[in-house]
Amino acid sequence: MPSFKLDDKDIAFEPGDTIIRAAHRAGVDVPHYCWHPGLSVAANCRMCLVELMPPPGRPAMMLDVLEWDALHQTYVPQKKPKLQPACQQAAADGMVVKSQTSEHAVRARSAVQELLLLNHPVDCPICDQAGECRLQDYWLEHQASKKRMRDEPIHKPKGVVFGPTIVYDAERCIMCTRCVRVSAELAKDPVLSMRERGNLNEITVAPGRQLDHQYTLMTEYVCPVGALTSSDFRFKARVWFLRSARSTCVGCATGCSSFTDFDPRNQKVYRYRPRENAAVNKYWMCDEGMLDYQRIHQNRVLEARLKGEGVSDAVALEKAADLIKQASPQKTAILLSAEHSNEDNTALLDLGKALGALQIYYTGRPQGQGDDILMSADKNPNTAGVLALSGGKAKPFVDLVAALKEGKVGALIALGSAIGNPNDSAALKDAKNFVAFSTHYGPIADHAGVVLPASSWAEADGTFVNRTGLRQESDRAINPQGASRPAFRWVQELAKLLSLTLPWKKASELRALSQGTETSSPSPSVAPGAQ
C-alpha cells in the first residue's frame, strides 16, 4: 500500500485518497471545518492547510508576502511556502506533509481561526452548540489569542426560520457550506445556497421554498458551529449534561446506528445523533428517525392496567395468569411484535411454547414512507428478526383477525402497541382473555383486558435485525419509565405464576438464546471526525 508521511507519521492510503481522508482513516485529525467524510470537497474553510515538502531536488513553491514588522512599524518583503488544503490535495506515494510541525501551517490556522471569529457574536451562553462547537475547540487548540479587531462586528440576520425543523443564525455561520452539500448530495434536494460575498455571506433557502426535505436535521448535525439549530432541540438542554448510549434507531427497518443522548439527572432522552456505521447508514439518519426519540416519552403505558383502570403489578399479573388459564393451549394465540427486540419476542415465544400454544402471529407499526436513501417503508425495526425467530411460523395480523372472527382464539397474549392496519383494531375488541405487554397506548393496549407496561427500546438492552438481516445491539440509555419493565421480565413473572419453566433465567441467557443465525453488525467506527 502506498504511504506518505504526515508529521513524521507514516500514513497508508488508497489511490484516490486525499491527505485528510487517509489521515482520518488512520485516526489522525487534520483540523477542518468544511470537510466531511460523507460529502464532497469544498476546500473553503482553509483550516486544513498543510505544508507539502517539495520532491527531492526540486525547489519549494514560495510566495512573496509582506510581513508586518512591529518593531520598525513597517512591512518587510518575505517569502513563505504555498500551503495546500489537505482535504483537496491528493495523496501521493512518498509525499512529506507537515501539519502541526509546520510553523507556516500553524500560523495560517491561527489566522484562519481569528478570521472566523472576527464577526462572531458573543453567543456561547445562549448557543445550543456550546460544548460541542468546533470554534471553541479550535480556538483553544489553534488560536489561543485575544481579539485584536476594535471595530463593531458585522451584524447579520438571527433566528431565521429555514423550515419546520431548522432555525438559522447567520452571525454564527462560518460559510463552510456543509449544509448546502448535505441538501444537494444526501437529500438530492439542492434547496440551500449561499448569497452575497465576503463578510456579508449568508446561507439562504431557494426562493419560494422551505428547507423541508427528509434529511433537514442532517444539515444541523453537520454544522460545525451553532449556525443551524434544530427547532426541536433548541434551548432544551446543555450538551455537557447529556450522556450518550450507543443505540440503534427503531424508526424503520433500516436500523441506523445512533447515539441516544439523555440527561441522567431527569432520565429524559433529548435527541438522537447518527453514529457512523459504514454497513448501514454511513454518517446519516433521516428526520423521522432523528425525531423518533420523542416516542420514548409520549403516550406511554406507565402502569399496569386492568380493563382500563390502573392497578398494582401484582393484581395485574394475577389477573393475567387467570385469563391465560381460561383457554386451552389449542385456542391460545401468541402475537409477536416487530416493534420489539429479539429478546422480548423470544421470551414470549418461549412462554407460548411452555403453554403449548399453537397459533403464532406477528404485527407491528403500519407501513409508511420510504425512499432509496435510508428510509424503509416498513416502520418496524425487527420484522426480519421476528420472522427468523418464529422459524417462519408466525402468521400476519390479518390471519389473527380471521381467527378471532371464527372464534378460534380463546386467549391472546400480545406484545407491542401498534398493529399493521389500524382498521383491524375493531377485531381486537372481541378478543377474549386478552393480555398485552405494551409500551404505548394504541389498539392493543386499548382492547386488552390486562396491560402490563413494557419498557421502550431506550430503557433496555436489545437486539434488532434490520431489513438486510444485520443483527444490531442497542444499549440501554435511561431507567425504565414509571412502573414499566422490559417485556421479557413480565413474561418471566407470568411464567412463574403459571408454574411454567422458561429455558432462561438471566437476561444474558435470554440474549444468547435470542441470537438468530444472521450476521451481526461489525462494530461500527465512532471516529469523532465524522461530525
Add this chain to the structure above:
Amino acid sequence: MEPLDQDLDASELELPTEPMLLNVGPAHPAMHGTVRIVMELSGEIIERCDVQVGYLHRGFEKMCERGTWTQVFPYVDRCNYVSPMLNNVGFALACEKMLGITVPDRCQYYRMILGELARMSDHLTCDGAMAMELGAFTPFLWMIKGREMVWEIMEEETGARLTHSFGRVGGMAAPPTEGFKEHTRAVVKHILTIVDEVERLLLGNRIFLDRLENVGVISADDAISLGWTGPCLRATGVPYDVRKAHPYMKYGEVDFDVPVGSASDSFDRFMVRLAEMRQSARIIEQCIERMADTGPVNVDDPRVILPPKEEVYNTIEGTIQHFKIVMEGLKLPAGEVYSYTEGGNGELGFYLVSDGSGTPHRVRIRPPCFLITAGLERVITGQMMADVVPSFGSLNMIGGECDR
C-alpha cells in the same frame, strides 16, 4: 520511719497485677483531631500501644477525581488547615510542573511570602498548644495572637482567614493588595517579639524543661526509615529541608539556615520550630525586598488563566476561553508527575496522573503528618502515660492530613 512491711516477705506484698488497657480518643481533646490510641499500661508506663488514624475519612483524593484541576484547591486547603497556603502553592506547583510553565517572579515571591507566613502560623499553633498542654497558658495566648495577625494578612489578601483556596494553576487568584508589604513587615516584627518573649517565659521554667527534655526520643535512623520529614526529622539532627535540598520557586536565591536539633526529643522539636520562625522571617524580609510592586502575577497562557471579565462579556475569544476553562477545566497534558515542597510539617508531595482531560485521573497526596503519626507508637512506647500529650503535641499531627 520504719518500713510498714517489716514483718512480711516480699512475695506477700506483691499485689497480683495485670496490664491495664486504656483507650484515649478518638474524640479526646488531647488527640488533636480524631486519633485513637489504645495503650497497654503497666502502672504508668506504656508497655505497648496502637495508634489508629482512620477516624477521619473524607476520601478527598477520590473527590478530586470528580471536578476540574482548579476545583482541587479547596480540598488541599483542608489537608493541613493550619497552613493551607503551603498546600495551595504545593498543588499549583505540581500542576505547573506538568504543564511546563513557570509563574512570573512577582508571583513566586508572593507565594513564598504567603507560604512562610503560613509556616509561621503552623509553628505558632504547634508550639503554643504544646505549652498550653503543659499548663503554660500565657505563651499559648500570645502565640495565637501572633497567628491571628497572620490570618488577618491572609484575610486581607485572600478574603478568607483559614481555607483560602487562593492558589491557581499559573498564578494566584488575585495580585498582592496595596499595603501587603507594610502589613507583613509589621506582623513579622511582632511575631519575632512574641517568639523572643515565649522563649524567655518557657526556657527558664523547670517544669516545662523536665516535661520535654529526653522525652519522646526517636533516633535519626528510625525517623528516616519511618519517612519523617520537616521539623520532626530536623530535630533528630538530619538537616533535610526541601527548600534547601531541592530548591523550588526562589528558595535557591534567598539566605536562610536550616535549624537542627541534637537530642531528638520533644524539647528539640519545640526549639526547631521556634528557630524556623526566625528563618521564615528572614526569608519573608528578603522576598519583600525583591518582589516587584507592579507587573503580572499570572502567566500569560490562555490555556490555564481565566480572561478578565470585560473580555468575557464583550469578545467571543474571551467567552470561549472562559467557557473552556470553566466548563471543561484546564487541561494538563497526559502523564504523571511527583512534585514536592516543604510544608508546615515536612515534605508535602503531590503525585498527579492526568489523562489529558480536564478532570484529574488520580491525585495522591504525600502528607507529612501521616508518616510522622506512624512513628508516634515508637515515640511513646516506654514513656509515662502523662508524656503522651506533650510528645504527641510536639509531632504536630494535623488530622486533615491523616485522611486516608
